[in-house]
Amino acid sequence: MKLSFRWYGAEDAIPLQYIAQIPGMQAVVTAVYDVPVGEVWPRESIRALKSSVEAAGLLFEVIESIPVHEDIKLGLPTRDRYIANYRENIRRVAEAGIKCVCYNFMPVFDWTRTETEHVLPDGSTTLVYYEEQAEAVNPLDSESDLTLPGWDASYTREELKRVVRQYRGMSGEKLWDNLKYFLEGIIPTAVEYHVNMAIHEDDPCWSIFGLPRIITDEEKLDRLLKIVDVPNNGITLCTGSLGCSAQNDVVKLAAKYAAMGRIHFAHMRNVAVLPNGFEERAHLSSCGSLDMYAIMKALHDNGFDGYIRPDHGRMIWGEKGRPGYGLYDRALGAAYLNGLWEAVSKQG
Numbered sequence: 271m272k273l274s275f276r277w278y279g280a281e282d283a284i285p286l287q288y289i290a291q292i293p294g295m296q297a298v299v300t301a302v303y304d305v306p307v308g309e310v311w312p313r314e315s316i317r318a319l320k321s322s323v324e325a326a327g328l329l330f331e332v333i334e335s336i337p338v339h340e341d342i343k344l345g346l347p348t349r350d351r352y353i354a355n356y357r358e359n360i361r362r363v364a365e366a367g368i369k370c371v372c373y374n375f376m377p378v379f380d381w382t383r384t385e386t387e388h389v390l391p392d393g394s395t396t397l398v399y400y401e402e403q404a405e406a407v408n409p410l411d412s413e414s415d416l417t418l419p420g421w422d423a424s425y426t427r428e429e430l431k432r433v434v435r436q437y438r439g440m441s442g443e444k445l446w447d448n449l450k451y452f453l454e455g456i457i458p459t460a461v462e463y464h465v466n467m468a469i470h471e472d473d474p475c476w477s478i479f480g481l482p483r484i485i486t487d488e489e490k491l492d493r494l495l496k497i498v499d500v501p502n503n504g505i506t507l508c509t510g511s512l513g514c515s516a517q518n519d520v521v522k523l524a525a526k527y528a529a530m531g532r533i534h535f536a537h538m539r540n541v542a543v544l545p546n547g548f549e550e551r552a553h554l555s556s557c558g559s560l561d562m563y564a565i566m567k568a569l570h571d572n573g574f575d576g577y578i579r580p581d582h583g584r585m586i587w588g589e590k591g592r593p594g595y596g597l598y599d600r601a602l603g604a605a606y607l608n609g610l611w612e613a614v615s616k617q618g
């Protein structure tokens with residue numbers, strides 16, 4: 271495995287040198303953040319990212335994410351232009367040495383939580399999702415105040431309502447059709463440029479606000495991989511996204527898809543599954559519902575050689591910053607993942 275760390279570019283409060291000081295850290299996962307979704311990334315921006323990452327002694331091999339324009343997910347006639355742009359972005363990042371691109375296919379709302387600073391008993395803060403809080407916000411209701419943390423702040427409230435309305439009545443099958451059209455448009459380019467596409471599961475892995483969500487469990491992942499059945503059409507195994515549903519056996523999924531050579535990137539995060547939702551917890555197995563040792567062992571024993579990063583961390587030691595993406599708890603997570611990997615490797 272290649273240990274990596276997400277970094278939000280020059281705007282990120284965490285210096286690359288701090289990331290490089292984490293033992294065993296090999297790579298930075300980042301993106302061009304100042305280009306509107308759907309447009310082509312300037313080569314100068316990609317080059318600038320690459321040179322700053324490499325100057326810190328880290329590899330620039332994974333992009334998270336190249337976002338997918340809403341018109342592609344909606345299947346609008348304008349999608350062909352955005353798919354052509356997506357292909358061009360794959361070519362451009364490949365030319366800069368990128369080997370893996372993470373993306374997701376969630377309508378409108380990316381990761382969704384109901385609180386970003388929930389205080390745990392030890393005084394740390396974390397991201398949580400409680401059903402009763404989510405149910406109090408209905409984006410289709412003009413009277414609702416429509417704010418949950420994590421939503422794309424670039425939308426005005428009216429724009430958000432408009433785009434949600436466009437999905438009204440869309441079935442999961444229609445979204446599958448649109449995903450198929452997208453994959454058939456981009457995977458040949460990924461193959462040609464030796465880039466592994468790694469779709470991220472929907473987070474949380476269930477439908478929210480009546481919007482379809484389709485990358486949620488084993489059956490759906492099987493279906494996704496078969497649409498274009500080549501290694502370059504792969505997944506990001508996000509343990510926290512799949513693991514927030516007790517229906518998903520993350521250890522089994524890690525073993526199965528690693529053995530198939532289809533996991534290119536792994537997000538390691540622990541969550542506590544609750545009757546009314548879930549809380550993100552420290553990475554250690556005993557802090558949440560997931561057996562992180564068993565997941566790492568499943569990856570190792572099935573030949574996984576892709577990138578791994580500690581996913582969200584709590585805010586600890588008084589750190590202030592981007593929810594889920596502080597330095598300290600993710601660095602502790604990285605150290606823990608190193609320990610697990612060393613142990614499973616030496617056990618052979």
Ligand SMILES: [Mn+2]
Nearest residue numbers: 508511537581
């Ligand atoms: Mn993730």
